[in-house]
Structures are given as C-alpha cells and as structure tokens.
Amino acid sequence: MANDNVQMWTELNIDLKSHDMLLSALGPIFQEVYLSQKNRPAGMGFYDFVVGDIHGIRVRELREHAKNGGKVVATYCVFVPEELVWAADAIPVGLCAGTQFSVPMAEEVLPRNTCALIKSSFGFRLGRVCPYVQASHLIVGETTCDGKKKMFELLNQYQPVYVMEVPNKKTERSRQLWHGEVLAFKDVIEKLTHNKITAEKLGQAIDLVNARRLALQRLYNLRKVSPVPISGKDALLATQVSFYDDAKRDTQMLTALCDELDKRVAAGQGVVPANAPRILISGSPMAIPNWKLHHIIESAGAVVVCEESCTGTRFFSDLVKPTKNNLEEQLKAISDRYMNIHCACFTPNDERPDDVVRLAKEYKVDGVIHYNLQFCHTYANEAVKMEKRLEKEGIPLLRIETDYSDEDKGQLRTRIEAFLEMIKK
Numbered sequence: 208m209a210n211d212n213v214q215m216w217t218e219l220n221i222d223l224k225s226h227d228m229l230l231s232a233l234g235p236i237f238q239e240v241y242l243s244q245k246n247r248p249a250g251m252g253f254y255d256f257v258v259g260d261i262h263g264i265r266v267r268e269l270r271e272h273a274k275n276g277g278k279v280v281a282t283y284c285v286f287v288p289e290e291l292v293w294a295a296d297a298i299p300v301g302l303c304a305g306t307q308f309s310v311p312m313a314e315e316v317l318p319r320n321t322c323a324l325i326k327s328s329f330g331f332r333l334g335r336v337c338p339y340v341q342a343s344h345l346i347v348g349e350t351t352c353d354g355k356k357k358m359f360e361l362l363n364q365y366q367p368v369y370v371m372e373v374p375n376k377k378t379e380r381s382r383q384l385w386h387g388e389v390l391a392f393k394d395v396i397e398k399l400t401h402n403k404i405t406a407e408k409l410g411q412a413i414d415l416v417n418a419r420r421l422a423l424q425r426l427y428n429l430r431k432v433s434p435v436p437i438s439g440k441d442a443l444l445a446t447q448v449s450f451y452d453d454a455k456r457d458t459q460m461l462t463a464l465c466d467e468l469d470k471r472v473a474a475g476q477g478v479v480p481a482n483a484p485r486i487l488i489s490g491s492p493m494a495i496p497n498w499k500l501h502h503i504i505e506s507a508g509a510v511v512v513c514e515e516s517c518t519g520t521r522f523f524s525d526l527v528k529p530t531k532n533n534l535e536e537q538l539k540a541i542s543d544r545y546m547n548i549h550c551a552c553f554t555p556n557d558e559r560p561d562d563v564v565r566l567a568k569e570y571k572v573d574g575v576i577h578y579n580l581q582f583c584h585t586y587a588n589e590a591v592k593m594e595k596r597l598e599k600e601g602i603p604l605l606r607i608e609t610d611y612s613d614e615d616k617g618q619l620r621t622r623i624e625a626f627l628e629m630i631k632k
C-alpha cells in the first residue's frame with residue numbers, strides 16, 4: 208500500500224521529498240496530542256486511522272471517482288454550499304490549511320503579515336504537498352476576507368479557482384445578492400460536471416448533508432453533559448474529519464461514536480473529573496492539524512466542551528430546511544441556510560456574541576477563550592464587542608491571538624493557566 212501511495216502521489220505531481228517531511232512531522236505530533244490521552248472512546252479509533260493514513264485511502268477514493276469521470280471540488284470555507292456539489296455527483300473536499308509546515312513556502316510569495324490559514328493553504332499548492340489540492344478539478348473560494356480573496360487570484364495561476372461573492376451585510380439586498388451567487392454556483396458546477404442538478408438529486412444531497420449535521424449536533428449535545436464523555440481534542444478531530452470524509456460514512460461513524468458516548472453518560476463516565484473547568488472556544492476555524500490551543504487547555508486540566516467556530520457549531524447548527532422536490536424552493540432554502548452563518552466578515556454581526564452567550568449557558572462553561580489567528584482583522588476587531596458583551600453577562604473571557612508556530616506555546620500556557628486559576632470552581 209505504501210508503494211501504491213507513492214505512485215499515486217507521483218501521478219498527482221506531489222513533491223515527494225517535502226511531502227515525506229510533512230508526514231513524518233505529523234506522526235509525533237499526533238502521538239503527543241492524541242494517542243497520549245487516557246480513557247478515549249473506542250470510536251475514536253476510526254479517526255486515528257483516518258489521520259494515520261491521511262493522504263492515502265481518501266485520496267484514492269477521490270482518484271477512483273475521477274477515473275470514472277467524476278469531479279472533485281475543493282473548498283476553504285463553510286459558505287460554499289456543498290449540497291450543490293453532491294447533487295451533481297461531484298465530491299466536495301474541505302481543504303485543511305492548518306499546518307505551519309507550508310507557511311514558509313507561502314511566504315516566498317505572500318506578505319508575511321497574512322493570516323496563517325491563508326499562508327498555509329497557498330503554501331500547500333505552491334509546495335505541491337497536499338494530494339487533496341492536487342486531486343481537485345476546481346477550487347472554490349469566497350470573498351469573506353481581503354487576504355483570502357487576493358490569495359485566490361494568485362492561486363488561480365496554478366489551478367482553476369472560482370470565487371463566490373459573500374456579502375458583508377445581512378440586509379435584504381445582500382440576501383438577494385447571495386441567492387444570485389448560489390444560482391451562479393449551480394451553473395458552474397453543472398458546467399464542470401456536465402450533470403444537471405435536478406430537484407430529486409438536490410433533495411437527496413440536502414438529506415445527506417443534513418444527516419451529517421444532525422450527527423454532529425448529537426455529538427455536541429453530548430458535550431453538554433458533566434462529566435463530559437469526550438475530550439475537546441477528540442470532538443474537534445471528529446469535526447475536522449467531517450470536512451473531507453465521505454458524508455454518508457462520516458454520519459455512520461459519528462453515530463457509532465455517539466452511541467458509545469450515550470453509554471458513557473448513562474454510566475456517569477467522563478474523560479475529566481466533573482469539577483474540571485469547562486471552556487468554550489470562539490473565533491477562527493481550526494483546520495487539521497491545528498490542535499495547539501485545545502492541547503494546551505486540556506493539558507492544563509480543563510476541558511473544551513464547545514467551539515463556536517467554523518470547525519464547530521457554525522458548521523452544522525442550522526439545517527437546510529427540507530422542502531418538497533421543487534428546485535426553486537430548494538435553492539432558496541440553501542441560500543437562506545448559508546446566509547445564517549455568523550462569520551466575522553459581516554457587519555454588523557451581533558448574532559455572534561448572542562450565540563456565544565447562549566452556548567456558554569447551554570454548555571455550562573466556566574469561561575470563554577476568544578481565539579483569533581494573528582493578522583485576522585475581522586475576528587480581532589470583533590473580539591472588542593465580544594469582550595464587552597461577555598463582561599455584561601458575567602462570563603469570564605480570555606483573548607488569544609496566535610498562529611500555527613510553536614514559538615508562543617510557553618507564553619500561551621502561562622496565560623491559560625492563570626485564566627484557569629481565576630475561573631476555578
């Protein structure tokens with residue numbers, strides 16, 4: 208299998224030397240962050256296997272699909288309506304962009320004062336180290352932030368990129384603009400795949416993605432219990448894998464994991480003592496293998512019970528409203544659902560602090576850690592409002608700004624330990 212992988216990566220024009228370095232760096236990190244945890248649910252075995260073969264089996268599935276004439280559509284943002292991709296018999300893949308490894312590659316071209324997520328994604332393509340990028344027929348970007356939209360222009364020099372225009376306001380005019388974008392995206396996908404998106408196909412795709420959202424909702428609901436039956440790191444990993452695994456299989460694996468967690472809850476079995484501080488993280492998304500903050504928090508004896516982020520609740524909280532098989536109504540339901548993502552790219556975006564307050568209560572947290580990637584201006588600015596709002600609600604908040612490097616780990620540890628000491632029950 209190892210040789211088969213090498214042949215596949217060669218066919219995908221991967222830089223094998225760099226790629227080897229990337230994979231050999233991932234193993235020890237995963238060992239330290241994940242495999243060293245005690246008392247993990249057996250269902251996490253599947254996710255360990257996925258990470259252990261991160262550029263193997265799933266990429267092979269995508270290649271098989273392409274050999275049979277299918278298309279692979281890569282995305283970076285939860286605004287891209289994946290239902291339309293599935294409905295055209297193409298496969299959507301959420302790209303990772305969570306590693307420091309590809310950042311120096313990107314810095315040869317992009318300004319250094321760009322957020323790590325943007326640099327990491329661009330570096331993957333520039334350095335040819337990500338088989339998911341190489342295997343995709345189209346990359347779909349969006350205009351959520353300035354850094355990303357300008358990076359997509361550059362990325363387009365290497366691979367076909369289509370950019371969806373995400374409005375910055377939530378007015379009726381903006382909603383209409385977004386609806387038009389969804390319709391245009393449908394045309395783009397139909398053209399790419401030569402498949403017509405019918406009401407029947409779209410209905411099936413809506414059910415497929417909604418089922419995965421419901422499974423993730425169930426997983427997160429189980430994290431509301433005390434003592435919590437799963438660590439924040441494990442829940443984050445399960446969510447991260449949902450971005451690129453097959454949606455049907457993913458739903459099955461999440462369901463099996465939740466069945467096991469139900470039993471843990473019934474037996475009162477937790478991964479940490481009931482009095483461990485419960486933390487909600489709010490802010491920028493954390494793509495694989497960005498486990499840095501969770502690892503520091505949980506190594507300090509606390510537990511992350513919820514993420515208000517795009518690798519958390521924003522990814523699955525809302526379903527696309529099921530409608531009868533009428534294409535027009537389905538497309539409207541899709542655009543409505545996606546416009547309801549409370550990303551900091553919107554102004555104003557008061558729904559996000561509302562969400563954090565609500566989630567803090569639902570998950571009975573002792574404190575919130577606001578996480579924003581360095582040079583991400585939207586989240587950094589929104590933290591000011593968040594701080595005021597949480598202060599009013601009496602919810603302790605710690606603001607963290609960081610990147611993917613290890614340089615500030617010691618400093619973060621000190622600040623987080625001090626915060627945990629302050630909120631201790």
Ligand code: BJ8
Nearest residue numbers: 284285322351352491517550583
């Ligand atoms: S819907 S959060 S996934 S845009 S961290 S690249 S905003 S400078 S990631 Fe996001 Fe979609 Fe919004 Fe979610 Fe720019 Fe900020 Fe970097 Fe960011």
